[in-house]
Amino acid sequence: MARLARLQLGEQELEPMARELSAVLDHIAKIAELDLEGVAPTSHVVELTGALRADEPRPSLEREIALAQAPAVDDDGFAVPSPQA
Amino acid sequence: MSDLLELTAARAAAAIERGEVGAEELFAFYRERAQRDAGASGDGLNCFTWVADGPADTPSPGWGKEPGGAAGGPLLGVPLAVKDLFCTKGVPSQSGSRILEGYRPPYTASAVGKLTGAGATLLAKTNQDEFAMGSSTENSAYGPTLNPWDRARVPGGSSGGSAAAVAAGLAPWALGTDTGGSIRQPAALCGIVGLKPTYGSVSRYGMIAFASSLDQAGPLTRDVTDAALMLRHMVGRDGCDATSLQFPHEVELPRGERLDGVRLGVPAELTGEGIEAGVLSAFRAALERAEELGAELHEIALPHAPHGLSAYYVLAPAEASSNLARFDGVRYGARAQDATDLLDMYTRTRHDGFGAEVKRRIMLGTYALSSGYYDAYYGRAQRVRTKIAEDFATAFAAVDLIVTPTAPTVAFKLGEKTGDPLSMYLNDYCTVPMSLAGIPAISIPCGLSEGLPVGLQLAGPAFSESRMLDAAYALETALQFDGSGAYA
Numbered sequence: 001m002a003r004l005a006r007l008q009l010g011e012q013e014l015e016p017m018a019r020e021l022s023a024v025l026d027h028i029a030k031i032a033e034l035d036l037e038g039v040a041p042t043s044h045v046v047e048l049t050g051a052l053r054a055d056e057p058r059p060s061l062e063r064e065i066a067l068a069q070a071p072a073v074d075d076d077g078f079a080v081p082s083p084q085a
Numbered sequence: 086m087s088d089l090l091e092l093t094a095a096r097a098a099a100a101i102e103r104g105e106v107g108a109e110e111l112f113a114f115y116r117e118r119a120q121r122d123a124g125a126s127g128d129g130l131n132c133f134t135w136v137a138d139g140p141a142d143t144p145s146p147g148w149g150k151e152p153g154g155a156a157g158g159p160l161l162g163v164p165l166a167v168k169d170l171f172c173t174k175g176v177p178s179q180s181g182s183r184i185l186e187g188y189r190p191p192y193t194a195s196a197v198g199k200l201t202g203a204g205a206t207l208l209a210k211t212n213q214d215e216f217a218m219g220s221s222t223e224n225s226a227y228g229p230t231l232n233p234w235d236r237a238r239v240p241g242g243s244s245g246g247s248a249a250a251v252a253a254g255l256a257p258w259a260l261g262t263d264t265g266g267s268i269r270q271p272a273a274l275c276g277i278v279g280l281k282p283t284y285g286s287v288s289r290y291g292m293i294a295f296a297s298s299l300d301q302a303g304p305l306t307r308d309v310t311d312a313a314l315m316l317r318h319m320v321g322r323d324g325c326d327a328t329s330l331q332f333p334h335e336v337e338l339p340r341g342e343r344l345d346g347v348r349l350g351v352p353a354e355l356t357g358e359g360i361e362a363g364v365l366s367a368f369r370a371a372l373e374r375a376e377e378l379g380a381e382l383h384e385i386a387l388p389h390a391p392h393g394l395s396a397y398y399v400l401a402p403a404e405a406s407s408n409l410a411r412f413d414g415v416r417y418g419a420r421a422q423d424a425t426d427l428l429d430m431y432t433r434t435r436h437d438g439f440g441a442e443v444k445r446r447i448m449l450g451t452y453a454l455s456s457g458y459y460d461a462y463y464g465r466a467q468r469v470r471t472k473i474a475e476d477f478a479t480a481f482a483a484v485d486l487i488v489t490p491t492a493p494t495v496a497f498k499l500g501e502k503t504g505d506p507l508s509m510y511l512n513d514y515c516t517v518p519m520s521l522a523g524i525p526a527i528s529i530p531c532g533l534s535e536g537l538p539v540g541l542q543l544a545g546p547a548f549s550e551s552r553m554l555d556a557a558y559a560l561e562t563a564l565q566f567d568g569s570g571a572y573a
Contacts (some may be wrong), residue, residue, distance in 0.1 A: 001452055004451050005448060007439070007444055021445065024398060027507055028395040031396060034465075041464060042471040044298050045285075045298070046284060046330065051328075065148075070415070071414060071417075078415050080427055081425070
């Protein structure tokens with residue numbers, strides 16, 4: 001699960017994490033007792049239709065401003081380590 | 086007490102307009118108070134993560150070049166404290182996290198831009214639980230904020246810095262955000278007013294996201310009138326947030342001191358078991374005052390509300406696990422050094438940058454969304470959300486507003502609940518159902534228990550803010566809560 005979440009957890013973090021998550025999941029499991037047959041899911045409370053704007057070109061952040069907070073920059077772009085060691 | 090400290094934000098704006106107080110004088114007064122708290126390290130309340138040097142530090146709205154802080158607007162230079170998670174151009178915006186340490190965004194959040202555009206000036210950024218995940222402000226990478234009523238206790242959270250700053254008179258008013266109670270619960274624990282607006286009425290653009298279908302910005306203020314005034318200048322459709330809506334009318338300032346004919350619903354599920362005795366007795370005493378003012382009390386049922394917490398702690402972490410994927414050490418914030426490859430850089434950056442509660446919620450959300458568990462957790466939680474919204478719709482056919490205690494307890498001691506995440510989550514028991522339904526709710530102080538403030542929550546149907554504020558104002562006027570005991 002930690003790998004899926006792109007999280008590294010140390011040895012000392014694993015045991016309390018497992019214990020705490022189990023307690024929370026046990027509490028959450030109470031919703032399994034409800035009869036929810038035929039109930040529609042709510043993903044959002046706002047009913048929205050046609051929220052798209054016109055697709056017109058307009059100015060965006062300048063490159064140097066967008067790059068200004070980056071930990072590493074190379075060739076006018078964000079620099080990252082190689083995907084393969 | 087100083088004359089300036091006695092002024093609420095609305096009265097300060099009026100005094101500036103009449104020429105009795107200078108905007109610069111008011112700013113200097115609060116800047117000195119805020120700076121003293123920020124500079125006191127261990128001896129202060131630790132409300133702030135940044136304090137402005139002067140009104141000129143107010144950032145421009147959006148990512149434009151025009152200066153901020155139009156002192157001629159209706160807010161006339163009244164200083165504003167802003168929760169750290171609102172992006173403020175060129176001003177540290179770290180959402181209480183180590184992973185965003187030193188981050189200065191290239192643009193300003195719409196809610197902040199609207200308020201500064203109306204004349205407010207940026208006084209300070211306030212401390213919070215990391216990424217708004219918490220109910221005590223103990224999860225901040227920048228240390229906990231203390232409750233001004235009792236420094237051994239938490240101010241609530243996640244907008245604890247904003248709540249404590251207003252309660253202690255270190256800022257006239259403050260901006261916060263509420264996902265499952267993060268404005269209302271700290272307002273209750275600090276003895277001030279906190280309002281979560283109808284979902285969609287305030288733009289989320291530039292708020293560092295926690296759970297996008299629940300996050301809403303709102304005011305933390307000394308009184309109900311200030312809450313209405315700030316809300317008036319925050320609401321509105323914003324092209325930068327596709328879920329924002331046009332507020333149907335201008336938010337009115339509250340008036341009237343009676344509650345004649347107002348039907349208040351008291352849900353058995355949120356006003357009995359699990360609520361501390363002292364909180365219940367202050368709540369019941371306030372209901373008696375409401376009746377004296379002419380209100381009718383009705384027992385109502387919100388049968389699915391007790392399951393709100395379970396649904397919330399599936400849905401909010403699920404959305405958070407997706408929203409927080411953007412913190413990967415590539416574009417901004419901290420990055421772990423000497424990574425062997427890209428994946429190693431991601432996982433180590435997130436290991437070093439996130440605190441324990443944020444990791445816990447990312448794990449919970451990732452689990453709830455994972456193949457094989459999705460239907461049992463996320464799918465069911467979404468259906469519980471529907472049932473909770475239906476419960477409210479049924480209730481509002483019979484009553485105008487619903488009243489509950491805001492939080493099950495008064496402010497608890499620092500460290501009391503950090504070892505037990507579930508007991509911390511139970512703080513949100515009375516506030517989460519309204520968040521899931523997207524309806525507005527306000528917390529006002531209604532009395533003391535063990536010398537600590539108790540909050541009363543009023544909730545109404547979507548866009549009923551003006552009616553809710555009127556009722557809150559009538560109750561506030563009758564209850565005459567004195568919060569000056571918390572002034573620093």
